[in-house]
Amino acid sequence: MDVRLCFVALLRILLFSSVFHGCVFSVLDCPPACTCSSTDIHCNKSDGGNFFPLLALQDSSNGSSGGGDIEDLFRNITTIHIENWTGLQILKDVDMELYTGLQRLTITNCNLRTIQARAFAQNPHLRYINLSKNPLTTLSWQLFKNLQLVELRLEGIVFSCGCEIRWIQLWQQRGEAGLHTQQLFCKTGANKIRLRAMNIAHCDLPDISVTHSNLTVMEGDNITVSCNGSGSPLPDVDWTVKGLHSINTHQSNVYWPNIHSINLTLVNVSRDDNGFVLTCISANVVGMTNMSLQLAVQFPPVIIKLEEPERRHHTCIEFTVRGFPHPTLQWFHKGREIQAPYIHTEMELYQDYLEGCLTFENPTHHDNGNYTLVATNSLGSVTKTVFGHFLEAPPFLEEDGIIEYGECFFANEHFQNHVSQQFKT
Ligand SMILES: *[C@@H]1O[C@H](CO)[C@@H](O)[C@H](O)[C@H]1NC(C)=O
Ligand SMILES: *[C@@H]1O[C@H](CO)[C@@H](O)[C@H](O)[C@H]1NC(C)=O
Ligand SMILES: *[C@@H]1O[C@H](CO)[C@@H](O)[C@H](O)[C@H]1NC(C)=O
Ligand SMILES: *[C@@H]1O[C@H](CO)[C@@H](O)[C@H](O)[C@H]1NC(C)=O
Ligand SMILES: *[C@@H]1O[C@H](CO)[C@@H](O)[C@H](O)[C@H]1NC(C)=O
Ligand SMILES: *[C@@H]1O[C@H](CO)[C@@H](O)[C@H](O)[C@H]1NC(C)=O
Ligand SMILES: *[C@@H]1O[C@H](CO)[C@@H](O)[C@H](O)[C@H]1NC(C)=O
Numbered sequence: 001m002d003v004r005l006c007f008v009a010l011l012r013i014l015l016f017s018s019v020f021h022g023c024v025f026s027v028l029d030c031p032p033a034c035t036c037s038s039t040d041i042h043c044n045k046s047d048g049g050n051f052f053p054l055l056a057l058q059d060s061s062n063g064s065s066g067g068g069d070i071e072d073l074f075r076n077i078t079t080i081h082i083e084n085w086t087g088l089q090i091l092k093d094v095d096m097e098l099y100t101g102l103q104r105l106t107i108t109n110c111n112l113r114t115i116q117a118r119a120f121a122q123n124p125h126l127r128y129i130n131l132s133k134n135p136l137t138t139l140s141w142q143l144f145k146n147l148q149l150v151e152l153r154l155e156g157i158v159f160s161c162g163c164e165i166r167w168i169q170l171w172q173q174r175g176e177a178g179l180h181t182q183q184l185f186c187k188t189g190a191n192k193i194r195l196r197a198m199n200i201a202h203c204d205l206p207d208i209s210v211t212h213s214n215l216t217v218m219e220g221d222n223i224t225v226s227c228n229g230s231g232s233p234l235p236d237v238d239w240t241v242k243g244l245h246s247i248n249t250h251q252s253n254v255y256w257p258n259i260h261s262i263n264l265t266l267v268n269v270s271r272d273d274n275g276f277v278l279t280c281i282s283a284n285v286v287g288m289t290n291m292s293l294q295l296a297v298q299f300p301p302v303i304i305k306l307e308e309p310e311r312r313h314h315t316c317i318e319f320t321v322r323g324f325p326h327p328t329l330q331w332f333h334k335g336r337e338i339q340a341p342y343i344h345t346e347m348e349l350y351q352d353y354l355e356g357c358l359t360f361e362n363p364t365h366h367d368n369g370n371y372t373l374v375a376t377n378s379l380g381s382v383t384k385t386v387f388g389h390f391l392e393a394p395p396f397l398e399e400d401g402i403i404e405y406g407e408c409f410f411a412n413e414h415f416q417n418h419v420s421q422q423f424k425t
């Protein structure tokens with residue numbers, strides 16, 4: 001481990017311990033040969049250093065109380081400018097990782113030859129990068145894949161002509177990241193040519209094809225979707241399954257010379273994956289293409305919640321029902337279906353959840369009794385009953401009520417039979 005890695009490791013330890021001990025440190029030193037403000041690090045004194053500038057810690061553990069936390073200090077840096085540092089040859093993954101708020105990076109007229117693959121992985125806000133006049137010979141699009149670059153300046157770099165920099169040519173053609181306004185060059189042998197004029201065979205963006213567009217399945221099914229990435233250079237292919245609930249396996253195969261195929265198998269598909277978007281990504285040195293399909297997972301309705309009436313603005317019997325296709329709901333009271341105006345129209349639909357209220361404007365003892373919710377979709381039907389007690393009935397009406405409750409109970413049993421039949425099939 002070199003000294004610098006050590007230092008970064010130490011810094012990380014301090015960062016974490018500072019979380020525990022509150023803010024022990026409050027001031028960071030500007031690197032030598034640079035001028036710093038709370039948002040900028042500007043290093044324009046020639047040959048300032050061999051390493052990427054890192055703010056250094058200053059011990060102020062004598063009980064200072066002002067100042068934010070160290071992570072904040074790094075995060076607040078939005079601009080780094082380094083010029084004429086001929087010792088700076090490599091930009092490492094660890095160099096940039098603390099500057100998580102960085103937006104503008106200029107490393108110009110230095111001696112930069114290598115940028116490690118994950119150098120910008122922790123800098124999602126980077127918008128502007130100027131690497132002009134460095135002896136870089138190649139550069140990978142993968143460095144920038146998670147960034148929304150507004151401008152990438154590469155003037156004064158003489159690349160090696162080849163497939164590795166074909167993406168820069170494509171970005172120039174598409175007018176991406178301001179590259180079309182720049183005069184860029186590459187070298188084949190002793191010839192220096194315009195990058196626009198470079199002509200490389202067997203070097204294109206991959207194509208992609210997927211066996212399904214959208215896919216509708218039953219909960220518990222097993223399914224296989226297949227994705228081909230094809231082209232030259234032979235691309236890598238992968239399905240993104242982060243966040244998928246169903247158990248899944250991948251199987252890949254190459255059909256020479258130029259198809260890479262990958263099967264994704266989902267076993268016992270879960271209802272929690274209803275609506276999930278599966279994306280297949282195909283990437284090579286020239287770039288990346290992707291294709292997505294959406295899963296629809298069907299399952300019979302369930303009544304997750306049916307609450308006793310609660311007084312709010314109106315009185316509400318709150319319910320949550322889940323099912324896909326979306327179930328239709330019916331309400332029964334005293335053997336009769338309750339019609340529209342009572343059912344709250346502001347029922348919310350969230351993915352495959354239905355949430356809402358059966359509302360009562362001014363309920364009286366006439367409304368007392370069992371309320372039965374029936375939820376139905378193409379896969380089945382389910383019922384649940386809740387007792388609603390609104391007001392005490394005056395004594396002389398009670399008998400009437402009991403008869404009607406009996407009817408309701410009968411109706412209720414009928415629904416339950418109906419349901420168990422549906423589920424048997
Ligand atoms: C950097 O070096 C170039 C010549 O290589 C010089 O023209 C320029 O003034 C220098 N910049 C600074 C800030 O020293
Ligand atoms: C170096 O940067 C500082 C701060 O931006 C600026 O004041 C100074 O003029 C610069 N020096 C040179 C030589 O460019
Ligand atoms: C604490 O450090 C500051 C400078 O960081 C200094 O001005 C101050 O005198 C120190 N206080 C004590 C009690 O040492
Ligand atoms: C970072 O910036 C925020 C907002 O701009 C500010 O409130 C905070 O004090 C800054 N933190 C440090 C350590 O400079
Ligand atoms: C990028 O850096 C180069 C070299 O210092 C400079 O000439 C150029 O103006 C910068 N580009 C932009 C767009 O600022
Ligand atoms: C993938 O390529 C293989 C071999 O050419 C072919 O049999 C299969 O149908 C392709 N699959 C898709 C999804 O295009
Ligand atoms: C797939 O489903 C999404 C969302 O339901 C829809 O926007 C898209 O048009 C569908 N695509 C195809 C090919 O049916």
Ligand SMILES: *[C@@H]1O[C@H](CO)[C@@H](O)[C@H](O)[C@H]1NC(C)=O
Nearest residue numbers: 220221222223266267268269
């Ligand atoms: C799904 O695959 C699993 C494991 O391979 C198997 O046990 C199960 O029977 C399959 N289910 C269906 C519905 O085919």
Ligand SMILES: *[C@@H]1O[C@H](CO)[C@@H](O)[C@H](O)[C@H]1NC(C)=O
Nearest residue numbers: 224226251252253261262263
């Ligand atoms: C992918 O699945 C298809 C049929 O579902 C099968 O023909 C093919 O061999 C499978 N490919 C791999 C790489 O397993």
Ligand SMILES: *[C@@H]1O[C@H](CO)[C@@H](O)[C@H](O)[C@H]1NC(C)=O
Nearest residue numbers: 219220267268269270271272
């Ligand atoms: C399928 O998943 C359900 C839960 O989603 C689970 O209850 C069941 O046991 C699973 N079946 C198999 C065969 O793994």
Ligand SMILES: *[C@@H]1O[C@H](CO)[C@@H](O)[C@H](O)[C@H]1NC(C)=O
Nearest residue numbers: 240279280281288289290291
């Ligand atoms: C798929 O490609 C589009 C367009 O290039 C891009 O915006 C999107 O982020 C890609 N999706 C994934 C999951 O990489």
Ligand SMILES: *[C@@H]1O[C@H](CO)[C@@H](O)[C@H](O)[C@H]1NC(C)=O
Nearest residue numbers: 369370385387405406408409
């Ligand atoms: C309401 O339904 C429950 C069963 O869900 C039953 O035990 C009770 O007797 C019913 N009450 C009336 C008044 O019908």
